[in-house]
Amino acid sequence: MTLLRSVRLTTVGITVATVVLLALWPLLPAWAAHTVAVSLGGGLVVLGLLILIRFGLVSFGQGLFFAIGGYAAALANQFLGITDMLVMSVAGIASAGAVAWALGYIVRGHRGIFFAMLNLAFSMILFGILAKTVVLGSTDGFSVGVPTLLGFAPDPEAGRLTFVLFGFIVISTAVVAWWVDRMLASPIGYAGQGVRENELRLRYLGVSARGAVHIAYIAAAKLAALGGVFTVLLIGHVTPEDTAYWTKSGEFVFVAILGGSGNVAAPFIAQAVFELVRTFALQYAPDAWQMLLGITLLLVILFLPGGLWSLADRLRGRDA
Amino acid sequence: MPEVLLETRSLGKRFGAVIAAEDVNVSVTAGEIVGVIGANGAGKTTFCNMVTGYLTPDLGQILFRGKDITGCTVGEATEAGIHRSFQIPQLFPGLTVYENLLLAVGVFGHRRPPWWQPLVRPEVENEATAIMERYRIAESAATRVDRLPQGVRKLLDIAMAMVGQPAMILLDEPTSGISTKEKFDVMGNVIDALRKSAATVLFVEHDMEVVGRYADRVIAFREGRVLADGTPRVVLEDPAVIEHVVGRRPGHPPDA
Numbered sequence: 001m002t003l004l005r006s007v008r009l010t011t012v013g014i015t016v017a018t019v020v021l022l023a024l025w026p027l028l029p030a031w032a033a034h035t036v037a038v039s040l041g042g043g044l045v046v047l048g049l050l051i052l053i054r055f056g057l058v059s060f061g062q063g064l065f066f067a068i069g070g071y072a073a074a075l076a077n078q079f080l081g082i083t084d085m086l087v088m089s090v091a092g093i094a095s096a097g098a099v100a101w102a103l104g105y106i107v108r109g110h111r112g113i114f115f116a117m118l119n120l121a122f123s124m125i126l127f128g129i130l131a132k133t134v135v136l137g138s139t140d141g142f143s144v145g146v147p148t149l150l151g152f153a154p155d156p157e158a159g160r161l162t163f164v165l166f167g168f169i170v171i172s173t174a175v176v177a178w179w180v181d182r183m184l185a186s187p188i189g190y191a192g193q194g195v196r197e198n199e200l201r202l203r204y205l206g207v208s209a210r211g212a213v214h215i216a217y218i219a220a221a222k223l224a225a226l227g228g229v230f231t232v233l234l235i236g237h238v239t240p241e242d243t244a245y246w247t248k249s250g251e252f253v254f255v256a257i258l259g260g261s262g263n264v265a266a267p268f269i270a271q272a273v274f275e276l277v278r279t280f281a282l283q284y285a286p287d288a289w290q291m292l293l294g295i296t297l298l299l300v301i302l303f304l305p306g307g308l309w310s311l312a313d314r315l316r317g318r319d320a
Numbered sequence: 321m322p323e324v325l326l327e328t329r330s331l332g333k334r335f336g337a338v339i340a341a342e343d344v345n346v347s348v349t350a351g352e353i354v355g356v357i358g359a360n361g362a363g364k365t366t367f368c369n370m371v372t373g374y375l376t377p378d379l380g381q382i383l384f385r386g387k388d389i390t391g392c393t394v395g396e397a398t399e400a401g402i403h404r405s406f407q408i409p410q411l412f413p414g415l416t417v418y419e420n421l422l423l424a425v426g427v428f429g430h431r432r433p434p435w436w437q438p439l440v441r442p443e444v445e446n447e448a449t450a451i452m453e454r455y456r457i458a459e460s461a462a463t464r465v466d467r468l469p470q471g472v473r474k475l476l477d478i479a480m481a482m483v484g485q486p487a488m489i490l491l492d493e494p495t496s497g498i499s500t501k502e503k504f505d506v507m508g509n510v511i512d513a514l515r516k517s518a519a520t521v522l523f524v525e526h527d528m529e530v531v532g533r534y535a536d537r538v539i540a541f542r543e544g545r546v547l548a549d550g551t552p553r554v555v556l557e558d559p560a561v562i563e564h565v566v567g568r569r570p571g572h573p574p575d576a
Binding site: 182185186187189191193194196198201202203204205206207208 | 394
């Protein structure tokens with residue numbers, strides 16, 4: 001069956017990509033290493049959206065969980081003095097998981113535009129709270145120290161993005177992407193196709209469609225939170241506008257469409273393309289960078305409706 | 321004495337002023353093939369919907385294997401062993417026939433499906449393949465459902481409903497939308513396959529030829545009530561049933 005084969009192929013692909021990225025570290029200029037790491041962080045949020053898209057759902061509010069992850073890590077650092085990136089990641093994932101579990105009881109009964117906008121509403125509520133909370137720096141946010149890993153503290157002179165942080169992000173992302181790939185090939189992933197295609201039939205197969213949506217929602221939230229943790233660790237600063245604001249949520253949906261939902265690698269490739277286009281557009285056409293991004297998306301929708309990943313499918317189709 | 325599988329006691333359901341079911345007492349014995357007939361709006365589909373947990377009756381009780389299942393959810397009825405097919409097939413239109421069955425077999429009965437094992441495993445594949453063969457739809461395996469002819473969709477819908485080997489299956493108009501030429505083929509296939517699975521069958525049908533040929537017993541509904549209940553020969557010849565359900569045959573003048 002093609003599906004099993006594709007899981008194995010993806011596992012191989014993830015392993016190769018991980019090894020290559022780690023081996024490239026000494027050769028990568030700082031900006032490139034930063035772009036890779038930031039793309040992995042953002043790509044995790046988009047990977048969560050990919051799960052929801054497989055369920056036929058779109059959330060315009062993933063910024064909510066991105067912010068929860070980022071703030072949980074930053075708060076753990078600021079108020080508890082925690083510097084370990086692993087502990088910060090767990091804090092981010094656990095907080096987002098708990099919030100998604102509770103909100104899931106509200107959103108799991110909704111589909112389509114209502115699901116999308118409910119999430120937008122939640123994220124804007126959080127944005128409002130964060131922007132008004134003086135102790136969290138209001139709209140200015142606050143800073144996060146240089147993270148450590150299992151007692152290993154990087155050289156403070158080496159800058160923020162050390163090999164430890166880079167390696168941690170690359171390996172964690174690889175493990176998580178592998179896990180999501182397994183999940184999508186398992187009964188819960190297929191149940192998602194059932195939710196998308198025909199919920200009535202799914203119910204008559206004895207499956208709780210709402211329960212399945214709830215699980216997917218929590219999974220997507222945890223991914224967004226981990227992406228938030230990584231982003232905050234890389235940037236060293238967290239603000240409401242860069243995490244919970246609706247334009248950030250919109251950006252993730254943009255990247256999800258850019259990449260397509262064909263494979264767990266698509267979100268990361270699309271996020272990297274997005275970061276590169278934005279960086280170069282900002283540099284060479286500072287007044288027109290939104291327009292360039294818009295044109296990129298337009299071209300993808302017109303010529304690659306399955307997203308960038310469908311390019312890979314087309315190439316393979318020709319080879320086979 | 322065979323087991324009484326399904327029993328309804330004084331079932332009642334109203335939609336505003338419309339009486340969809342009133343004092344419905346039906347008892348189905350294991351192994352029976354029961355045809356349910358009635359004009360449009362007579363309460364056949366409401367009966368199916370109540371028995372499968374899609375609708376909650378206003379009055380009365382539903383017993384399945386002696387256990388009260390009144391007001392249970394669709395999922396609970398499915399788990400108890402009552403499945404159904406649909407007048408308009410309820411399938412996963414973007415997937416192929418084979419993928420539909422893989423999905424159905426792989427997720428069946430998981431209230432919250434697990435994620436720690438791949439769905440596509442040899443035993444799931446074998447079962448999906450066996451089901452396709454049993455219902456003679458294997459040659460359409462790789463065809464997307466939205467490109468299938470109606471007859472194959474109907475078969476697949478019933479095959480999907482039979483995943484998990486229910487003790488009882490309700491077929492809602494299994495031959496509707498199928499050409500006269502195909503209907504006996506389709507129904508013959510279905511009844512063959514269902515007999516092999518030893519399922520008790522209750523089928524709603526408008527086509528009296530089909531009812532007469534396949535049912536062991538016929539229940540006629542009218543305005544939410546049971547009008548007649550008995551062998552096909554008795555029920556289909558009952559003057560009240562002819563008057564309200566079957567209609568007069570050509571050659572039988574109204575006053576004859």
